[in-house]
Amino acid sequence: MxxxxxxxxxxxxxxxxxxxxxxxxxxxxxxxxxxxxxxxxxxxxxxxxxxxxxxxxxxxxxxxxxxxxxxxxxxxxxxxxxxxxxxxxxxxxxxxxxxxxxxxxxxxxxxxxxxxxxxxxxxxxxxxxxxxxxxxxxxxxxxxxxxxxxxxxxxxxxxxxxxxxxxxxxxxxxxxxxxxxxxxxxxxxxxxxxxxxxxxxxxxxxxxxxxxxxxxxxxxxxxxxxxxxxxxxxxxxVAQFIGENNKLHGIVRAAENGAVRVEIDGGGEGLALPVKASRPGERTMLSIRPERVTVGEGGLTGKVLELIYHGDHIRCRMNVLGHEDFIVKVPNTPAHAQLRVGEATAIGWRVEDCRALDPI
Missing domain, CATH: 3.40.50.300 (P-loop containing nucleotide triphosphate hydrolases)
Structure with a gap:
């Protein structure tokens, strides 16, 4: 068109x-x-x-x-x-x-x-x-x-x-x-x-x-x-209605280099793009798509609760800071075969893949 x-x-x-x-x-x-x-x-x-x-x-x-x-x-x-x-x-x-x-x-x-x-x-x-x-x-x-x-x-x-x-x-x-x-x-x-x-x-x-x-x-x-x-x-x-989406609630602690640093409820911190929350003290909901989460590196820890085989990817359900429905879509490659139910792994994301939205 x-x-x-x-x-x-x-x-x-x-x-x-x-x-x-x-x-x-x-x-x-x-x-x-x-x-x-x-x-x-x-x-x-x-x-x-x-x-x-x-x-x-x-x-x-x-x-x-x-x-x-x-x-x-x-x-x-x-x-x-x-x-x-x-x-x-x-x-x-x-x-x-x-x-x-x-x-x-x-x-x-x-x-x-x-x-x-x-x-x-x-x-x-x-x-x-x-x-x-x-x-x-x-x-x-x-x-x-x-x-x-x-x-x-x-x-x-x-x-x-x-x-x-x-x-x-x-x-x-x-x-x-x-x-x-x-x-x-x-x-x-x-x-x-x-x-x-x-x-x-x-x-x-x-x-x-x-x-x-x-x-x-x-x-x-x-x-x-x-x-x-x-x-x-x-x-x-929109984040929740369109596609699958992970949400983590928290408070904006600082704005730096076009991003916000968010103290996530339950402990830990994450960086995100400010969309609906940009000032220190504001409540926010971090939005991150399952396929944009990296496994094996990052500042947070996820405990593997469930692994479901989908052919081209593995759907991994994790406990992240008390959230037991945190989903990570892991490409089905030998490099990711080390994931085991019950074990913990580091997780993270690129700043541009995470958005600080209104808290719902």
Whole structure:
């Protein structure tokens, strides 16, 4: 995808709020700009406001306050069927009494396309999801994965500029879900269509997205590319929600050379980059990814509690300063074969791999 930073936004949420009862805001003062051709994922736990945002964009919910714009025009008062948006749901929402061909033809017939054009577009959409031979079947004759492919084809058949997907892979088994992630990403890249995708699955979001908006309690906690979210979380919620993360609480004792020295609860010290804590005396939570912890050197000691073989790496659970869920991912090499359950070893990390965040 081309860089959208300087492009005119295609989708804009401008100070959008949503309340169902007139008191509690499920979406709070949302400002979000999505570039044309971008794959943006709204990620967050249940009740975080992500699906509500998608439904407001689709037109199935109305914003309590603020404006939503599509291609520069306000759409708050535009009914869903006139927004020209493709939708893919978790439950597929296919018409059970229609064949696959009839399901795909329906949105084209609503738009009064000719029969010849309809047949051509249906065939092309089925080719796109590798389902050309299934046009005569009904949904009940298809597997879950096949139904999801048809639902995707139906959302794309009328060539919308924007496609919204609400947990579309949630009902599929792990292997098929991972396969469909790549399928959807490849289709997005080949068509250049703008996709807004909702999920609570952080690995799915990391795999598919150009950018991810991490929601919690109706507020975007961080909006960034997948690698930035993982490597540089801006607060403790994002660090805990995106990927696996070790946390050690403590107090900032000094700031030196662009880092902070933290006295960790239970004894010991660690250096980290100051993100949400930088002044001496401040409470903080150190955030360090399991694969960034070094074994055999460093200023802390970890007692090995459990070793789990994962093929390319060993997952080592340690007791570090009383924390019994400190995880280290050790590459599966002969150099690390000396780890033994019950034994202690030195551990540490590079300053740039540890972040001093807000204490939660």
């Amino acid at each position: 081309a860089d959208t930073a300087d492009a005119t936004p295609f989708v804009v949420f401008d100070r959008v709020q949503k309340s169902y009862d007139g008191e509690t805001l499920v979406v709070k003062d949302l400002n979000l700009a999505i570039g044309k051709g971008e794959f943006l994922t709204m990620l967050g736990p249940s009740g975080s406001g992500k699906t509500t945002c998608l439904m407001m964009l689709a037109g199935f919910e109305t914003a309590t306050h603020g404006d939503i714009r599509l291609a520069g025009r306000p759409i708050n008062q535009v009914p869903p069927h006139k927004r020209g948006i493709g939708m893919v749901f978790q439950n597929y929402a296919l018409f059970p009494h229609m064949t696959v061909n009839e399901n795909l033809a329906f949105p084209l017939q609503v738009r009064r396309m000719s029969r010849a054009e309809t047949e051509a577009k249906v065939a092309r959409a089925l080719d796109m999801v590798q389902m050309r031979d299934f046009g005569g079947r009904r949904p009940a004759q298809l597997s879950g994965g096949q139904q999801q492919r048809i639902a995707l084809a139906r959302a794309l058949v009328f060539e919308p500029d924007l496609v919204l997907m609400d947990e579309p892979l949630g009902a599929l088994d792990k292997q098929l879900r991972e396969h469909m992630q790549y399928e959807i990403k490849h289709i997005h890249q080949s068509l250049g269509v703008t996709v807004v995708y909702v999920t609570h699955d952080q690995s799915e979001a990391l795999t598919m997205s150009d950018r991810i908006a991490v929601f919690n309690e109706g507020v975007i906690q961080q909006l960034a590319a997948p690698a930035t979210l993982y490597e540089k979380p801006e607060n403790s919620f």
